[in-house]
Amino acid sequence: MAGGVAFFQYGFIFTNLGLPDVRDDLAGRLLNFSRQARIQIPMNTRQFYIDGAWVNPLAGTELDVINPSNETVCATISLGGEADTQAAVEAARRAFDSWSESSKSQRLELMNRILEVYVSRSGEIAEAISQEMGAPVDMAASSQVGTGSYHIKAFIRALEAFEFERELRPNTPNDRILYQPIGVCGLITPWNWPMNQIALKVMPALASGCTMVLKPSELSPLSAMVFADILHEAGVPAGVFNLLNGDGAGVGTALSGHRDVAMISFTGSSRAGIAISKNAADGLKRVSLELGGKGANIVFADAAAEAVRDGVARCFNNTGQSCNAPTRMLVERSRYDEAVAQAKEQADNTAVDLAEKHGSHIGPLVSQMQYDKVQALIERGISDDGARLVAGGLGKPEGLETGYFVRPTVFADCNNDMAIMREEIFGPVLSMMPFDTEEEAIAIANDTDYGLTNYVQTGDAARANRLARRLRSGMVDMNGQARSSGAPFGGFKHSGNGREGGVWGLEEFLEVKAVGGWSSEIPEDSH
Template sequence: MLDKRAFYINGAWSAPETAQDFEVINPSTEEPCAVISLGDQADTDRAVAAARAAFDNWMFTPKAARLALMEKLAAIYESRKGEMAEAISLEMGAPIDMALAAQAEAGSEHMADAINTLRAYEFDRMLGDHAPNDRILMEPIGVVGLITPWNWPMNQVVLKVLPAMAAGCTMVLKPSEIAPLSSMLFAEMVDAAGFPAGVFNLVNGDGIGVGSQLSAHPDIDMISFTGSTRAGAAITKSAADTVKRVTLELGGKGANIIFADADEKAVARGVRQCMGNTGQSCNAPTRMLVARDIYDAAVKTAITVVEGMAVAQAQEKGPHLGPVVSEVQFNKIQGLIQAGIDEGARLVAGGVGRPAGLNRGYFVRPTVFADVDPDMTIAREEIFGPVLSMIPFDSEAQALSIANDTPYGLTDYVQTGDAARARRMARRLRAGMVEINGNSRGAGAPFGGTRQSGNGREGGVWGLEEFLEVKSVSGWAE
């Protein structure tokens, strides 16, 4: 079993002030694979003090020097990407091929985007031709607390750490205690790249402990959090007393609206998107709204796709689904599948219990419900597992009404051959992101939601500017 009790503070690995051992569980086997320590207030204070001491120098480090360090970090990451995939697969159950091609690769892609964004960004600009002696200075907000989830570890760590570095902020990262190994490997890479001591710090802990300590800390200027809506609300309240900036990327209940003129692969594509990462993605299209003319055929297609999906242990190669991350998640998902049955949704694939042949590990049967009423629990709650709810609709207006009838607003999807209708739907859907006809959003596109899916954006120039303050200066003379 791996011993990962140390924290990375002020450019060195150090023991926690007080030992609080916590076992990391391999979700494929339900056995411990590593032991970490959960930090306490003294550890948080040490890390924040290190970041605060490093801020003034890092803030005024020239852009070219920050770029060079970030480029070195990216090169180190590429050279160790296989190790990163193995860590992610071990800690949160992503099948090893998917862990390399998608999970670890997401870190590479976001590093490249952050570097390209910084290279082109102007931190010092004139207000306008009408005011040639007014200057706008974009300055780092200060010391930031970064709290990241277990479901896409490097996707979220890199989306926060690299823009914060680029902005000139110093930081304390608290990764999920359920899946901390990838972040600790990332800290090794930061150390090897040679960032100044205190720019990046890592303290493991849970939300009640280190998470709350960062949120309320008077020397933290900003919190960037990805996780549940419940935790996001608690962080916002905790941060209010110090009036720090809080950016939140929270839950979702994405609608995938499939019109009768959608392409023939639309239903199968939507099912696979819902089930990807074993359903553990906040932007998964978990509500499939289908035009009634093609609804019965769509249900048959969904059944065929799901019945063709394999489920296996994370270390096995191949395009299968792995386990969900933990016993807590497994039990939650089982309860929601049972709720769907009890409330009268038509179970057409999957169901409660583990897949055949898997009697250990947090494995869930890929599940499809048809004839789901929009008011049912499975249509309203974020399940965060491989469960699809299929809902028929009779008109564009009805589809839009069902799609928007949710407290969330992260990602919605539209499938239609009518370009004018696609644009019309994209404008009317209350979501931070809309994907049309299976087209992924481009590099640097902003990621984030509205309403209870959070606030703020990650990626590209929008993600960089979340970590910047705007200073307006008059009387500037060259």
């Protein structure tokens, strides 16, 4: 793809800090921001955005947001309670009757205003993300913020083409299929790609006529609060969008079990997705889940020379904190030794540094808990699994004793029984193993609880297409080829059951109604 950009890992991996053509002038604004003085988050971070205003908590408890680069407090938020959840849901319920009847043109006008304000305030979002979850400032300004504008534009295009009322068939003039908003939606987003996931949920909910309560991760709430302020500035009607900070056990549980919430859209761990599904079951809610992954990157002997290097870089992107990272590299045996040497070299050359510094380095993990988890799995790979450690390993990089930094790590000679090949590590850790035949590669790749994204590297186009059909995952990327805007994002098995992006993302938030006896002589309304 032109500019060295591949659509990857919740958005973009920027080999030269390039941006896709859909960026318009956002790239220039962002890169100018990344060289300016640091920006302060404008709102009171202890408040919630409910019914069109920033309000004080009714039952909140305080929580410090930790900058993972230096382990200092960068903000203090409130975690909402049951009364706050009730207030937010009630505001969304009151707003639903009006917003659900809004026209497509009204929604498009609003979404275009949101995009305009988003671009103008992109620097604030990037600063918030860099502070709260440790994305290096240039990566935050390009990749992290760029995914938000990318998806806003994509949903504008999807809505422009979407027909909410359509014929069943050309020969059935008195039948109509109506697509109508499902109701109040609870949106629960993760910390690793904040704007990507918020845009993938909020924008199609708005476009479909739903109202909503957003609960961002308590680890990365600041960018979500800037986003709420952007929606307020753009003129989103009161109650249509509400933001409530909280943790999973509190606000997350209250939302997923609330009788007036018609749908939960959740992105996070498979464990949490199962818990949400169980809690929502009594209310027969629709539950859309985008969960974990353990992607296989299958490298055949005839793959491009840069396939291994690019695969390692993609694994380490965002410090490995992406559910669709290609963390299992399967290499055809005749190329395996060379691939291990290339992976070691790439890992050794991967710079790690503070998020506030400019450059193409990776930053820290998001929290002490995440750091401890990754260290434990690296230790397990060395001691229990018996894999061969060829790069990185335990401990922090030299000179980065403060902060949740890890060493880019590569294991070789793995097998699919090892924990490092089966568990989602969510850190810059790559596990490699050889294979002999195409059938064996497919069997290894599919031998996992997950099924989000798999990757194929080969010069044989027919083989690539065969693997794309047989790999059990919601997405397959081949030879670094980008998936186009509007393609559905989601997985099989423990990777979830929903789809985000494009027309599929809109349909997640819509009910389908079949009507008989429709009068085709009445002019269609503005939907």
